[in-house]
Amino acid sequence: MQNILVTGGAGFIGSNFVHHVVETTDARVTVLDKLTYASTEESLAGLPEDRVRLVVGDIADASVVDPLVEEADAVVHYAAESHNDNSLSDPAPFIVTNLVGTFTLLEAARRYDKRFHHVSTDEVYGDLELDDPKRFTEETPYNPSSPYSASKAGSDHLVRAWVRSFGVRATISNCSNNYGPWQHVEKFIPRQITEVIDGRKPRVYGDGLNVRDWIHTSDHSSAVLAILEKGRVGETYLIGADGERSNVDVVRAILRHFGRDADDIEWVTDRAGHDRRYAIESGKLRSELGWTPQFQDFEAGLADTIEWYQANEAWWRPAKAATEAAYAAKGQ
Ligand code: NAD
Ligand code: DAU
Numbered sequence: 001m002q003n004i005l006v007t008g009g010a011g012f013i014g015s016n017f018v019h020h021v022v023e024t025t026d027a028r029v030t031v032l033d034k035l036t037y038a039s040t041e042e043s044l045a046g047l048p049e050d051r052v053r054l055v056v057g058d059i060a061d062a063s064v065v066d067p068l069v070e071e072a073d074a075v076v077h078y079a080a081e082s083h084n085d086n087s088l089s090d091p092a093p094f095i096v097t098n099l100v101g102t103f104t105l106l107e108a109a110r111r112y113d114k115r116f117h118h119v120s121t122d123e124v125y126g127d128l129e130l131d132d133p134k135r136f137t138e139e140t141p142y143n144p145s146s147p148y149s150a151s152k153a154g155s156d157h158l159v160r161a162w163v164r165s166f167g168v169r170a171t172i173s174n175c176s177n178n179y180g181p182w183q184h185v186e187k188f189i190p191r192q193i194t195e196v197i198d199g200r201k202p203r204v205y206g207d208g209l210n211v212r213d214w215i216h217t218s219d220h221s222s223a224v225l226a227i228l229e230k231g232r233v234g235e236t237y238l239i240g241a242d243g244e245r246s247n248v249d250v251v252r253a254i255l256r257h258f259g260r261d262a263d264d265i266e267w268v269t270d271r272a273g274h275d276r277r278y279a280i281e282s283g284k285l286r287s288e289l290g291w292t293p294q295f296q297d298f299e300a301g302l303a304d305t306i307e308w309y310q311a312n313e314a315w316w317r318p319a320k321a322a323t324e325a326a327y328a329a330k331g332q
Helices: 012-024 062-071 084-089 092-112 147-166 188-197 217-230 247-257 283-289 298-311 313-330
Strands: 003-007 028-033 052-056 074-077 115-121 170-175 203-205 211-213 236-239 244-246 266-268
Touching: 003 012, 003 062, 012 028, 012 217, 028 062, 062 092, 074 092, 074 217, 084 147, 092 115, 092 147, 115 147, 115 217, 147 170, 170 217, 188 203, 188 247, 188 298, 188 313, 203 247, 211 247, 217 236, 217 283, 236 283, 244 247, 247 298, 298 313
Parallel strands: 003 028, 003 074, 028 052, 074 115, 115 170, 170 236, 203 266
Antiparallel strands: 211 244
């Protein structure tokens, strides 16, 4: 594959994928990104100009999307509104970007017969009880809880329909919670790290026992590239790294890293419709495509991530101030 169009390539996970492609292949990359509040354009700095190009535009705009898809060999689709809390306070952009945007890209992939990979989330499956012995598999029924996860579930269904009805050469991946450098401070781990850096208490929703299945974003990127290169068209692959941790355990690990009392936590009102537990069984990806995660030790990956936020304060400070102002305006 010579030319890959990466939507949302200036975001947290998409930018990591662009670096991974540049480091491990000869392909050229075009990033299509609207540069919303969530984008991290700085994360693309230093990439070779003859291999990476940024086009600022909206995936829901066919006049922008069409020529870029036509000139690409493959599309890897990351662009989305991605934060559950925002989808609860204002669902509209989630419907436009995640549904209309995906539709617009699929129509272009159909028109120009391009390989398409759709990056999705484990949240489409709803949640598990804490003591459920099962984990999510590719066969788990869809049961999304929030406007965000419903919009992602809808986008997955669009991809499946375009494969079946129009023969679009698409694959889907559903990944668990990512962590690592360049993640927006609205998300759980960066929010708590930056609260603690500022001498405040981490803010934990509800009873803090909700479980997320953490994967380092680099491992997500290597999995997506493996699916793009070797995955079977029409198939879905779950991506996970066996990283289940409760929110309170993650927060205590962050507090301990800073030498703070592990119980110095601010307990806040629970998120509406808050999913209890996510857990991924990624055997299909591992056995079919030979993928394994490199970050086996979550605590070590978390320590690296904390150190990255300590060293990159100039990057996250403006976003932190903007996020706090937005939450204050909404009374959150
Ligand atoms: P992010 O919010 O950090 O980045 C999203 C990017 O998409 C931003 O650069 C933004 O500017 C861009 N974008 C938003 N609307 C756009 C539009 N209309 N047109 C063009 N670009 C637009 O999100 P992320 O955490 O990097 O997630 C990327 C993808 O991975 C999403 O599809 C998300 O559903 C999926 N995913 C995320 C996680 C996670 O833990 N963060 C886990 C599994 C799957
Ligand atoms: O599972 C994959 C999904 O993971 C992705 O599809 C989403 O794009 C991504 O945002 C993430 O969704 P979550 O809702 O799980 O992530 P978030 O970082 O918002 O919250 C993680 C957990 O931490 C969740 O149980 C809510 C809780 N939380 C979150 C915040 C921001 C808190 O307790 N306090 C907080 O301040």
